[in-house]
Amino acid sequence: MGANGERLLEVRGLKTYFHTQAGVVKAVDGVSFDLDRGEALAVVGESGCGKSVTALSILNLIPDPPGKVEEGEVIFEGRNLLELSDREIRQVRGNHIGMIFQDPMTSLNPVFTIGNQIREPIQIHLGLSRKEAKQRAIELLEMVEIPQAEKRYKMYPHEFSGGMRQRAMIAMALSCEPMMLIADEPSTALDVTIQAQIMELIGRLQREINLAVMLITHDLGVVAGVAEAVLVMYAGKVVEYADIGRVYYNSRHPYAWSLMRSVPRMDEKRERLLTIGGSPPSLINLPPGCSFSPRCPFAEEICSEQEPPLVEAEPGHLSACHFARDFERHGKGVED
Amino acid sequence: MAMLIEARDIVKHFPVGKGLILSRLGGTVKAVDGVSLQVEEGKTLGLVGESGCGKSTLARLMLRLIKADSGEVIFEDRDILKLPNKDMQAVRRSMQIIFQDPYASLNPRMSVGAIVMEPMVIHGEGDKESRRNRAIELISLVGLQPEHFARYPHEFSGGQRQRIGVARALALNPRLIICDEPVSALDVSIQAQILNLLKELQEDFNLTYIFIAHDLSVVRHISDEVAVMYLGKIVERAEHDLLYSSPKHPYTVALMSAVPLPDPEKERERKRIILEGDVPSPIDPPSGCRFHTRCWKKRDICAEQEPPLEDKAPGHLAACFFPENL
Numbered sequence: 205m206g207a208n209g210e211r212l213l214e215v216r217g218l219k220t221y222f223h224t225q226a227g228v229v230k231a232v233d234g235v236s237f238d239l240d241r242g243e244a245l246a247v248v249g250e251s252g253c254g255k256s257v258t259a260l261s262i263l264n265l266i267p268d269p270p271g272k273v274e275e276g277e278v279i280f281e282g283r284n285l286l287e288l289s290d291r292e293i294r295q296v297r298g299n300h301i302g303m304i305f306q307d308p309m310t311s312l313n314p315v316f317t318i319g320n321q322i323r324e325p326i327q328i329h330l331g332l333s334r335k336e337a338k339q340r341a342i343e344l345l346e347m348v349e350i351p352q353a354e355k356r357y358k359m360y361p362h363e364f365s366g367g368m369r370q371r372a373m374i375a376m377a378l379s380c381e382p383m384m385l386i387a388d389e390p391s392t393a394l395d396v397t398i399q400a401q402i403m404e405l406i407g408r409l410q411r412e413i414n415l416a417v418m419l420i421t422h423d424l425g426v427v428a429g430v431a432e433a434v435l436v437m438y439a440g441k442v443v444e445y446a447d448i449g450r451v452y453y454n455s456r457h458p459y460a461w462s463l464m465r466s467v468p469r470m471d472e473k474r475e476r477l478l479t480i481g482g483s484p485p486s487l488i489n490l491p492p493g494c495s496f497s498p499r500c501p502f503a504e505e506i507c508s509e510q511e512p513p514l515v516e517a518e519p520g521h522l523s524a525c526h527f528a529r530d531f532e533r534h535g536k537g538v539e540d
Numbered sequence: 541m542a543m544l545i546e547a548r549d550i551v552k553h554f555p556v557g558k559g560l561i562l563s564r565l566g567g568t569v570k571a572v573d574g575v576s577l578q579v580e581e582g583k584t585l586g587l588v589g590e591s592g593c594g595k596s597t598l599a600r601l602m603l604r605l606i607k608a609d610s611g612e613v614i615f616e617d618r619d620i621l622k623l624p625n626k627d628m629q630a631v632r633r634s635m636q637i638i639f640q641d642p643y644a645s646l647n648p649r650m651s652v653g654a655i656v657m658e659p660m661v662i663h664g665e666g667d668k669e670s671r672r673n674r675a676i677e678l679i680s681l682v683g684l685q686p687e688h689f690a691r692y693p694h695e696f697s698g699g700q701r702q703r704i705g706v707a708r709a710l711a712l713n714p715r716l717i718i719c720d721e722p723v724s725a726l727d728v729s730i731q732a733q734i735l736n737l738l739k740e741l742q743e744d745f746n747l748t749y750i751f752i753a754h755d756l757s758v759v760r761h762i763s764d765e766v767a768v769m770y771l772g773k774i775v776e777r778a779e780h781d782l783l784y785s786s787p788k789h790p791y792t793v794a795l796m797s798a799v800p801l802p803d804p805e806k807e808r809e810r811k812r813i814i815l816e817g818d819v820p821s822p823i824d825p826p827s828g829c830r831f832h833t834r835c836w837k838k839r840d841i842c843a844e845q846e847p848p849l850e851d852k853a854p855g856h857l858a859a860c861f862f863p864e865n866l
Contacts, residue, residue, distance in 0.1 A: 400798035425800030429807035470757035477732035
């Protein structure tokens with residue numbers, strides 16, 4: 205919801221479909237959002253909601269076939285990334301946008317040293333000599349707070365713990381000084397004390413080197429301390445998009461609203477958690493009207509007939525609900 | 541209230557490096573190293589800790605699914621570790637387990653009905669007809685439809701599969717159920733469904749739970765008492781309100797401070813204790829207090845002597861020389 209910053213990324217009407225034998229999976233179906241320089245955006249949703257596919261589409265990393273970006277624009281610094289040649293997009297990946305994934309072990313090559321894997325992209329992308337690149341790699345390891353960076357440089361991924369591997373991945377993603385980092389569930393596979401370390405690190409980098417961050421997560425807590433704007437996705441679509449305070453304290457979509465009330469919180473004990481009935485729908489066979497309507501506590505007749513458009517529920521607060529503008533009345537009824 | 545199950549000083553060390561290449565390395569993983577705890581009938585004990593702290597091993601030791609090196613497990617007034625196998629099988633009716641991964645813990649080649657009836661078959665309960673009726677009853681009880689009886693696990697979502705796991709655990713009317721991270725693998729919107737289901741079943745059947753989790757917020761919601769484990773030892777144990785309102789052990793304090801809150805304002809104001817480094821290896825745990833390598837309050841004594849688990853306040857056990865919140 206870029207308040208006053210300089211626009212870095214604009215995603216417009218992105219549609220990514222997978223053509224499978226069972227039918228067309230509309231993994232991402234008309235997603236739009238913006239990201240400013242130095243801004244942190246959280247993309248929140250459950251498994252299969254399309255949040256990772258959105259990120260992969262931005263970087264042209266969708267395996268084709270079966271996947272295809274059907275429509276939309278991804279404007280990054282004035283260029284549409286979806287129209288770039290393979291050669292040009294390779295320049296963008298790494299040089300301008302870095303990405304880290306949930307499981308660092310599958311992203312690291314087990315037969316090369318950590319140092320080797322960080323040094324190589326620096327040599328290729330920045331054209332530095334081997335020696336200079338090594339120096340730079342060690343600086344990067346220090347920047348992500350890996351102790352004894354020079355010694356660690358020579359070690360293999362299996363000698364690193366999960367948290368250290370994720371730090372090494374962040375160092376690698378930042379090696380060519382990108383303006384933007386996409387972090388896909390960066391702390392989900394880690395223990396909670398290590399998760400706190402990694403989120404702290406990402407927050408610090410965002411502030412210190414003015415890094416724009418797109419944080420993908422299913423955990424509403426993890427992003428609460430870092431993100432400035434939140435994009436809530438459900439079944440391939442954006443259902444709510446606003447700054448974090450509005451989404452967390454004044455949600456205008458029943459999905460985000462119920463999700464906030466259904467997660468157990470450490471700072472309070474509730475006798476019964478509010479539950480969202482059913483489970484997320486199949487993307488091949490979406491329910492008619494609003495995809496969330498079969499599980500929605502507020503659903504009325506119109507919800508299973510017409511798909512609600514994404515509208516401004518209040519200035520700067522988008523919601524795809526028929527009752528977005530009249531939400532309080534509906535919310536109250538269910539809460540009681 | 542009567543204690544249903546009590547563990548006394550349980551120890552389990554796993555030898556490592558018996559393979560050809562590692563044969564000279566030797567060493568033992570001190571997975572569970574002298575743990576004692578009790579659970580009252582009808583109550584829930586939450587067992588919390590990071591991966592590798594020994595919480596799942598402890599649960600399996602208490603069910604005698606793996607053999608303890610030493611210690612006692614008193615269940616229904618008998619030390620079940622000393623029972624002959626034949627008597628043990630009768631005890632197993634009363635103790636069941638629900639696993640973390642509902643994809644791995646259900647046999648894909650068995651129908652839901654067969655999965656739920658299997659415990660009854662093993663224990664020779666009823667005849668075919670009564671087992672079938674009981675299974676259908678259980679399937680409805682956990683919130684599935686009777687027509688799901690003939691379906692197979694792959695036709696179900698994660699949350700529904702976990703319900704099948706719950707139905708199977710209930711089949712023999714157990715008194716104790718160990719829930720080993722039953723919601724960690726589930727989607728956020730499904731977790732609350734399973735937590736509420738477990739609570740309702742507990743109220744209806746006076747079940748006793750040992751609820752294992754790495755997540756302090758889930759445990760808070762379901763537990764009466766909470767025990768925190770670190771590297772094979774219990775470092776703190778208390779009734780849940782006491783533990784959450786005034787944690788005594790620095791590890792518990794750090795663990796609580798690391799849990800993110802879905803509340804941006806609180807989250808930004810919070811002073812977070814970020815622990816340095818990782819959990820040390822359980823093969824060669826640190827001397828003295830095992831937490832001293834990561835503790836911000838450590839002094840010389842912490843590396844030399846092991847702090848005993850003792851009352852720091854009424855009903856509040858902690859193993860620390862310099863506890864917090866006194």
